[in-house]
Amino acid sequence: MKKLIGSASMIIATVLWGVAFSAQSSGMKFVEPMLFTALRSLVGVISLIAVIMVIDLFREKRISLWGSAGTAAERRELVTGGFYCGVVIAAASVCQQTGLKFTSAGKTGFLTALYIVIVPVLGIFFKRKTSPLLCIAVALSLFGSYLLCGGVGSIGKGEWFVIACAFIYSIHIMVIDRYAAKCDCVRLSCIQFMVATVLTSAASLFAGEPWVAKNIHSAMPFWIFCGIGSSAIAFTLQMVAQKYLHPVTATLLMSLESVFAVLGGWIFLKEILSPRELAGCAIIFAAVIITQIPLKKKEN
Numbered sequence: 001m002k003k004l005i006g007s008a009s010m011i012i013a014t015v016l017w018g019v020a021f022s023a024q025s026s027g028m029k030f031v032e033p034m035l036f037t038a039l040r041s042l043v044g045v046i047s048l049i050a051v052i053m054v055i056d057l058f059r060e061k062r063i064s065l066w067g068s069a070g071t072a073a074e075r076r077e078l079v080t081g082g083f084y085c086g087v088v089i090a091a092a093s094v095c096q097q098t099g100l101k102f103t104s105a106g107k108t109g110f111l112t113a114l115y116i117v118i119v120p121v122l123g124i125f126f127k128r129k130t131s132p133l134l135c136i137a138v139a140l141s142l143f144g145s146y147l148l149c150g151g152v153g154s155i156g157k158g159e160w161f162v163i164a165c166a167f168i169y170s171i172h173i174m175v176i177d178r179y180a181a182k183c184d185c186v187r188l189s190c191i192q193f194m195v196a197t198v199l200t201s202a203a204s205l206f207a208g209e210p211w212v213a214k215n216i217h218s219a220m221p222f223w224i225f226c227g228i229g230s231s232a233i234a235f236t237l238q239m240v241a242q243k244y245l246h247p248v249t250a251t252l253l254m255s256l257e258s259v260f261a262v263l264g265g266w267i268f269l270k271e272i273l274s275p276r277e278l279a280g281c282a283i284i285f286a287a288v289i290i291t292q293i294p295l296k297k298k299e300n
Helices: 002-027 033-059 072-099 105-112 115-124 132-149 157-179 185-207 213-218 220-244 247-254 256-268 275-290
Strands: none
Touching: 002 105, 002 220, 002 247, 002 256, 033 072, 033 185, 033 220, 072 105, 072 157, 072 185, 105 132, 105 157, 105 256, 105 275, 115 132, 115 157, 115 247, 115 275, 132 275, 157 220, 185 220, 213 220, 220 247, 247 256, 256 275
16 A cells, blocks of 8 residues: 555656656746746645644644654654755755746756766665666766757757756655655655755745846746645655665656656647657656666576
């Protein structure tokens, strides 16, 4: 039952993430990247506080600040995990949002999916086992990215921002793996977006991004959807899924995000990828699948 809950949670999250690329791209017509990220993060916080209150009233018949984190050590773990997750997700979201100013939603979705290849590569530095298949996956992902971006010389600043986002998201996965099993996932996600809201708001003001009420209002449908759907619901579902699923299964399901991103761009933004770009998407997707093939255990 737990595996079923985990799988369903991750699939719903990937659909929301995929469709959110179109909403994020549309929002960029009105507000700047850091402000958009701050707005969606704030909506995520408000939504998650409401969810926490409902859950507490249903389970405990009262609203509790810390939930199941009863001891000082558990509370410290929750706050620390939320802080680290917030810092990383803020950086990743801003990079992704900036990239969407200069490239399509579908292309952004597939380049972002590179984090699924990057995670096991980073694992090498933590002395985790690797295999020749991983080397093949890395080579395929690089070739797929080459086709998708039109060659090394054609990689624009939008693509570079999204590639940076993929690296940062891979760190986010590893941070979640560290804290999700020990913390209340909804509260962990709420603290994460509190931190992201503060950081991106401050960065937006420091960078001089315009806070124009008319533009913020025009972008409202997009940052509200991203805040509720992509931030509050999807990232919380990701934490729930990683709590119940094997990392291989979780990341394999997460790879579907790129497919939904292309479908969302096609349906909502009328984006059409060229045959070369579609070939690049297919190769990147194949690389992602290869990374999920488990290592065979040696027989004694």
